Amino acid sequence: MGQHREGPLRSDAQRNRERILEVALAELTRASDAPLSVIAKKAGVGQGTFYRNFPSREALILEVYRYEVGQVSEAACQLLHTRPPDQALREWMDRLVQYAMAKAGLVDAIRKATSARGSLAGVGYGPLTEAVALLLDANEKAGTIRPGVTPDDFLLAVAGLWQIDPHGDWQGRAERLMDLVMDGLRAGAPGR
Numbered sequence: 001m002g003q004h005r006e007g008p009l010r011s012d013a014q015r016n017r018e019r020i021l022e023v024a025l026a027e028l029t030r031a032s033d034a035p036l037s038v039i040a041k042k043a044g045v046g047q048g049t050f051y052r053n054f055p056s057r058e059a060l061i062l063e064v065y066r067y068e069v070g071q072v073s074e075a076a077c078q079l080l081h082t083r084p085p086d087q088a089l090r091e092w093m094d095r096l097v098q099y100a101m102a103k104a105g106l107v108d109a110i111r112k113a114t115s116a117r118g119s120l121a122g123v124g125y126g127p128l129t130e131a132v133a134l135l136l137d138a139n140e141k142a143g144t145i146r147p148g149v150t151p152d153d154f155l156l157a158v159a160g161l162w163q164i165d166p167h168g169d170w171q172g173r174a175e176r177l178m179d180l181v182m183d184g185l186r187a188g189a190p191g192r
Helices: 011-030 036-043 047-053 057-082 085-114 121-142 151-157 159-163 170-186
Strands: none
Touching: 011 036, 011 047, 011 057, 011 085, 036 047, 036 057, 057 085, 057 121, 085 121, 085 159, 085 170, 121 151, 151 159, 151 170, 159 170
8 A cells, every 4th residue: 555644635646646556557467567667657657756656566566456446346336326226237247357357467466466465355355245235235126136145146156257368358258257147146036
């Protein structure tokens, strides 16, 4: 994590931080050893700004991971506010696919950054489980999925996603897998 701050970031500082994270995600997905100077340059920030936000490679990689988990988790609530529950769930599943493929590209960088710290499972599990619970609850109340599906059930059902090769035809395979999961969730739904 970056430096601890008192209070929220100024809007320009927040934009710089988010731009660094977006560029870092793309660069580290391409090459786990991408130079930090390249990330800073492509993000359009100076070295001082970069290192004020991320004092080390490990700090950057861990924050990229947290940032992606946060983006995926927050998407659940945003989608539920703008779409019917079943459409929100299916679109969120597509966002989960994007996250999984990005994370697959970051595996080497994450492994290097966390070798001394252990697993990152705790960082992602809580926020993703909360997002899944929110979506499943909304769908169960709407009668669009079978009753009684838990977040753990859902995460086990989509676990095959992490077995898809991000360098192959992952889009087609992931879409078929998510369609199968969605069809399984709809089977036995009281509103169907």
